[in-house]
Amino acid sequence: MVYHPKEIPEDINVTPVHPLVNFAYLLGTVVIVSGLVYVVLGAIATQLAIRISPETEMKIGQQLISSMSDIDSTSYLEQQEYLEDLADSLQTQNASNALPATIHIQKEEQANAAVIPGGHIIVTTALLEEAESENELAFVLAHELGHHVARDSLKRLGRSLVFLTVFSVLGLGVDNADLVIFTGSLTDLHYSRQQETAADIYALSTVVGFYGHGGGSLDFFERIQAKDQHLGGKLSSYFSTHPLTAERIELLHEVAAEKGWQMTGELTDYQK
Template sequence: MKLLPVLFVSALALTGCAATESPTGRNQILLFSSQEIDQMGASSFEQIKKQEKVSQDANLNRYVDCVANRITSVLPTSNLPWDVVVFESPQVNAFALPGGHIGVYTGLLKVAENEDQLATVIGHEVAHVLANHSNEQVSRSQMTGVGMQLADVALGAGGVSNKDLYMAALGLGTQVGFILPYGREQESEADVMGVELMARAGFDPSQSMVLWQNMAKQGGGQSPELLSTHPSHDHRIDDLSNMQAQVVPLYKASQAQLKQACRIDK
């Protein structure tokens, strides 16, 4: 463990440290460049696609693509191509990773009963990427020594190249936005940003509250995986209710320009 201070300083020198603000004005410390975080996201997504069964249902894929594409089309960097994949799994879950990657599990579609409710979840997950939450979480892990302890173990095992060691320190793999859970402040921030995204994309923001009510009912007393570190259902619904006056006008304005509705044939 004597190597930890040296490794930590080396990591800071390699990555740099940026104090910045999130889109809602919250202070953030980001140790990694957008290029590094995008690389982590791409690596994570490739691993997940190897581990999970990708859905071949063309109808289902068109539906999820439609919702996701409408959400990403209103992003400030909408020119970024987003890779959208549907996974065959009973998990009530979805995620978005840096670099433009979205995964939706078929189990979620049993709880998100319409396009607006699905847009609630996708908007929320994309908001995590927009707000640099993965960078923030990996940076926090780095600063508390979790990532560097992994690097120290790798070094002690022997036969590890400098590149492999550095990648271990970065926390590559599904730790990015997947194993490392977001904090509640980040979840609340993603709620606020996500409901605005869905409204701008022409999805009914009032359905966001219905979606989380459905989530609260899912599994009885056991929350879905998607809610493991999220605020309480009542707290979340109250926040979304307070947002309605702000986002409903955005939704109504977007309706005039909406050219495509997302429907799934059942």
């Protein structure tokens, strides 16, 4: 028998599927797997945040606050003591096992406030300047306390905590600089809508319990919102991290009506 080799087709090594289709398939697989990993890490992070001890939380908070710039509480000692007294008084309205709040003043031209693990509440000098009553400041502080009590800041930094915990188990040290890289911008924390709404309601409940009414507590937000609308809807720094929109303000008034909370009353002066 004589062997007759077959002619090799020119397209034998060419896939019948277009290369771009294969690329899209691989890219989609990577995106889906990455999304699943992100979700799983988030779930683990939430459970880790819930179970972390107060002592560990305090250590994390100290590391974070020591790495922040423009913290100048010593130059605003009177304001700091005033805000800490106010925060302590507000905390007594909603009993919890949360760590006591520590106020830090940040020299900043944008009105903003944030809370980080360990009960460290950062208030900017611009916010102190723009506030027109203690009631406005009380709502801002109570809002941050709401995040603190719910441990939202720990949950927000949770994925970083997962990596930090793994490094700790492996015996790998992580210094302050590395911690900041993991967590990103500390005063640019973005919470979920559910977390923000819960913090809003917590704040209003706390303010009403403290003053006997919610009058003036939302004036700061309504005033800034009106200013933003006048400027063409360009959101302020506070709204960029705490998107307290008109809908959310309306929701708070609806909650107050349902709870029977009085939303008018005498305002308490705030000495700047």
